[in-house]
Amino acid sequence: MMRKKYYQKLAFMGMLLIVLLAFQNYTGREKDSFPEVKFITTRSTSWNLTDFNPNDLDAMQWEHLGFSEKQVSTILNYKKMVGGQFRSKDQLKKCYAISAEKFSELESYIMLPEAGKDHHFEKFDKYEKKEIRISGRFNPDRLSAAEWIRMGFSEKQAEAILKYKNYLGGSFISKEKFKECFIISPASYTKLESYLILPAKTPEGFKSHGKNYTVQSKIHYRNFDPNSLNSEDWQALGFSEKQANTIVNYRDRNLRGSFKSLEDIKKCFVISKEKFEELSPYIKLNTNTNPIQKQETDFSKVDLNIITFKQLLEFGLDEKSAGSMIGFRKKLRGFVNKQQILDTYNIDKNLVQKLISIAPLDISNVPKYTLTEAPEEWLKDHPYFKYSADKIIFYRTTYTDDRKILKLLKLKPEYEERMKLYLK
Template sequence: MMRKNYYHKLAFMGMLLIVLLAFQKYTSREKEDFPEVKFITESSVTLNLSDFDPNNLDAKQWTHLGFSEKQVSAILNYKKIVGGEFTSKEQLKKCYAISEEKFTALESFILLPENGKDRHFEKFKTNDKKEIFVSKKFNPDALSASEWMKMGFSEKQAEAILKYRNYLGGSFVSKEKFRECFIISSENYSKLEPYILLPVKAPDNFRKSGHQYAIKSTIQYHSFDPNTLDLDGWKGLGFSEKQANTIINYRDRNLRGDFKSLEDIKKCVVISPEKFQELSPYIKLNINTTPQKQETDFSKIDLNMITFKQLLEFGLDEKSAGSMIGFRKKLRGFVNKQQILDTYNIDKNLVQKLISIAPLDVSNVPKYTLTEAPEEWLKDHPYFKYSADKIIFYRTTYTDDKKILKLLKLKPEYEERMKLYLK
């Protein structure tokens, strides 16, 4: 019995010893780090992105950009709400289905202007398959729309290039700025770049503004009298058509026909200090101290070219002359003499006498079909601007002018006015 108790105690002691040794081993081992937990987020997915136009993407392509079916549905519905087309990055960013992080990741690849106010970035579909031809060096500041078209650009592309140039103030300033023109593809820029007569980089103090930023260009200046310079003359000095018209109106209306001093020229808002400095050595002001009345043969003066100064000479007061010139400018030219008589704030008796003497040349007045007319022209022309949005909408579906005119449901007299400027 005693031996049995002894063995029980011995077995118990052995078991206790094993437990103690196991506990000691457990407490003495090194602390192991808990494995780090990583969460997969939308931004961790790597996409092989390239430039894209969000207006051309279908549901499947949006899905490939990392959006869920629900998000894709929301994006396409939003596209319908804004008129069937995204017009800017700013507008696309407002879509609630596109998070701020996702938009940031995609932004640099989106082929849209930054915002709807940047009209110079108006989007045109480029046709890169059309060959661009260039054989000699050129200054893009000096090219007209027809010259861009001769290179191989479409009419709309040429207009867009000129809009962008005007936005910069009438000069591309540098190859760097020229390359930013929205409708010039990388491929076409590579072809043109060796022939472009512009500095590579824009100056550090260059700012985008409505005023011209003058640069030393390839223009060969000669002595000129700013009081006798016409539209083409000012354009030949490197100004855009819009700037040239502003200079002529400033001279003929504000200064009553003549720059009296260099200071008068310097004050013109579209002539920057840099441009004035560039031109000043060539300016030769011929001012008559005893001005004589100019004798004009009005039977040879085209009513679409007659100047403010000549209207004053004929006897119109400044208000009548200004109204006639202003209305003509809005119309881009008169197409019949009745339009001149319909101008507001004119001396009708005196104007009736003028139009009975002076001829009217309508050969240079621009006319378009409703399907081809530039949006800017439609929205600014007095006869079209109130129907411009409807025309732009209808012509996305219909290509026949008669059908579009019928849908507009205009009063007969309004339709007849439109037809004066339609091909």
């Protein structure tokens, strides 16, 4: 009996040994190599993201951010549903075509406030409500932003009205078109309608989107000397502000201050053949051939911020130098130090150095602002601010301290110092 148990144990041990040897042989084999498996959850981005306003993006730009054609279509449709403009990051985040992961990836680059009102009927509630003040009949084509503000509109509303006019091609065309300006509420239009010097109906065949279209209105002409007219006078003859400025610059720069003949006027490219024929019977050029005694200018008394093109020519600058200096001063809204004048491109530096050593510079009328109060139009047009304008406008929706905004802009020291010249 004991021998039987002994053989059973021996058989069991033998079987166990065989199993262990088989397992060792299996685990000792070289393992097969399997390719690494990667699960793609989102479309990776290999480009360098920069700050952007989602309201400015077209379909292709959304695709460049990593969205599919179908997702882009959904985003743009959602934008229409909320009134044609995203007003906050929270609102954009609600678009179901933008996943939480994708939004997190883009969030720090989106130039929108964190939160805001979503409903598009409340889009203008941030504007201060003011009473519209009208002093008499007026042509809205000739009003500047400042004049719209004096009438009772906010600064942003005035800017939007002018943008709409430019969209139409530089003229409101008719009362019908003026009424379509989304800034003009029905109540405001009712107050303005009877004062508008515009045709009631839009001419047939009118197309917008920047077409150079002008409205023919009856102007009661009087005899005039084109050499004595300024920009406002030319506008009163039916020209746009841009056209009027071109005519004045053509006369003062190209023709050295005066039209010598009707042919000179006719050659100005912004004066159409039809307009010239309309004006020519009333043009009375000064034909006095007696030499005009040249008036000597005392440049020690001429402020560099109001010195004229003619005076610069009198000092000895050529037209290119004089034009560059006047043009740069206009963009800056005035020089604040004499070094800026020397930094102007295309000038005779030796002659200008002589001029600035003689002439005074009055900076009392040069406009200066804080970053939080500066008009958007000023920021976007000023040579020292325009490249940072969008960021400034974005940051000041959250911050009210100029020092904090300047820090966030991360400007080179020399650029920041130039900005500070025009900051309060």
